[in-house]
Amino acid sequence: MGEKLLLQVEDLHTYFYTLQGVIKAIDGVNLCVREGEILGLVGESGCGKSVTALSILGLVPSPPGRVEGGRILFEGEDLLAKTPAEMRSIRGSRIAMIFQEPMSSLNPVFRIGDQMIEVIKLHKKVSTGSARIQALEMLHEVRMPDPEAVLAKYPFQLSGGMLQRVMIAIALSCEPSLLLADEPTTALDVTVQAQILNLMKDLIRKRNAAVLLITHALGVVAQTCDAVSVMYAGTVVESGSVESIFRSPAHPYTRGLMECIPDPSRKSDKLKIIPGTVPDPVNPPPGCRFHPRCYKATATCSQIRPDPVRVGPGHVVCCHYPEEG
Ligand SMILES: Nc1ncnc2c1ncn2[C@@H]1O[C@H](COP(=O)(O)OP(=O)(O)OP(=O)(O)O)[C@@H](O)[C@H]1O
Numbered sequence: 001m002g003e004k005l006l007l008q009v010e011d012l013h014t015y016f017y018t019l020q021g022v023i024k025a026i027d028g029v030n031l032c033v034r035e036g037e038i039l040g041l042v043g044e045s046g047c048g049k050s051v052t053a054l055s056i057l058g059l060v061p062s063p064p065g066r067v068e069g070g071r072i073l074f075e076g077e078d079l080l081a082k083t084p085a086e087m088r089s090i091r092g093s094r095i096a097m098i099f100q101e102p103m104s105s106l107n108p109v110f111r112i113g114d115q116m117i118e119v120i121k122l123h124k125k126v127s128t129g130s131a132r133i134q135a136l137e138m139l140h141e142v143r144m145p146d147p148e149a150v151l152a153k154y155p156f157q158l159s160g161g162m163l164q165r166v167m168i169a170i171a172l173s174c175e176p177s178l179l180l181a182d183e184p185t186t187a188l189d190v191t192v193q194a195q196i197l198n199l200m201k202d203l204i205r206k207r208n209a210a211v212l213l214i215t216h217a218l219g220v221v222a223q224t225c226d227a228v229s230v231m232y233a234g235t236v237v238e239s240g241s242v243e244s245i246f247r248s249p250a251h252p253y254t255r256g257l258m259e260c261i262p263d264p265s266r267k268s269d270k271l272k273i274i275p276g277t278v279p280d281p282v283n284p285p286p287g288c289r290f291h292p293r294c295y296k297a298t299a300t301c302s303q304i305r306p307d308p309v310r311v312g313p314g315h316v317v318c319c320h321y322p323e324e325g
């Protein structure tokens with residue numbers, strides 16, 4: 001893994017202008033992905049994970065959405081300064097994506113082979129024949145049984161796990177340096193999920209590409225990622241290496257998330273939860289956004305937004321009273 005930064009998101013703000021008011025979906029997010037690294041982005045539903053990915057890709061639905069401020073540097077270039085045409089050519093070539101629902105990216109009325117060949121031809125400017133050979137090679141690489149037969153099939157003829165393999169094959173066929181994967185395995189059952197994550201990890205390592213892996217499951221992060229950024233209500237509250245964050249989570253929210261992972265060795269059969277609910281994105285609480293749910297909160301927390309503090313090598317937390325050890 002390189003130390004070079006591939007993607008740097010600085011103080012990103014993305015808002016949605018709705019009849020209910022301005023939804024501050026992303027309100028000061030900082031992230032960085034190093035070359036060849038798998039970064040997990042975790043947090044509860046609605047905290048802004050998908051909108052972060054859409055902002056990076058230039059795909060925020062507008063209206064009602066708009067990137068209001070910040071910087072997104074990818075391979076040294078500012079993505080927010082690109083034209084829509086430039087972003088189209090970056091998407092699918094240097095940055096590829098996989099979404100939770102493969103059917104939302106595949107066209108139901110075209111055969112798998114035709115769709116794969118089209119993408120490869122578009123990005124690599126090769127003949128249909130050589131695109132077909134590459135499609136077969138990619139299907140082989142994602143360990144698809146009988147790739148020849150799969151090329152002739154329609155999406156509905158494949159299982160969820162096989163479709164996700166097709167999506168990975170398409171995403172990697174253009175040799176991206178960054179892959180954005182938004183909940184790529186949540187629709188799959190647990191054993192298939194593990195297979196797909198391991199496969200993705202192998203293929204990514206082989207290419208020395210990087211991944212931003214969005215998930216609400218810390219188990220997936222532990223199994224797959226090198227580093228993790230924890231999101232809460234439109235902000236990143238903690239980030240660091242997987243090892244350091246799992247060993248010593250410093251934000252009370254991160255700690256809460258970890259205690260919510262079911263542990264069969266724990267005697268009590270009651271599943272822990274973090275009290276309270278995610279704040280209203282139109283009127284988020286002032287100060288630290290987590291303070292209404294935090295057992296440690298003081299008057300400072302309800303008034304002053306915590307700046308990032310370093311609690312270990314590469315481990316940063318936004319909290320006035322970080323946990324120790
Ligand atoms: N098109 C939209 N119009 C209005 N609000 C939106 C739109 N898309 C997202 N939002 C709002 O932005 C906030 C962040 O949503 P986002 O989809 O990024 O959450 P998430 O972390 O991906 O959640 P999940 O785990 O459920 O996928 C939410 O409050 C959501 O309601």
Ligand SMILES: [Mg+2]
Nearest residue numbers: 049050051182
């Ligand atoms: Mg989402």
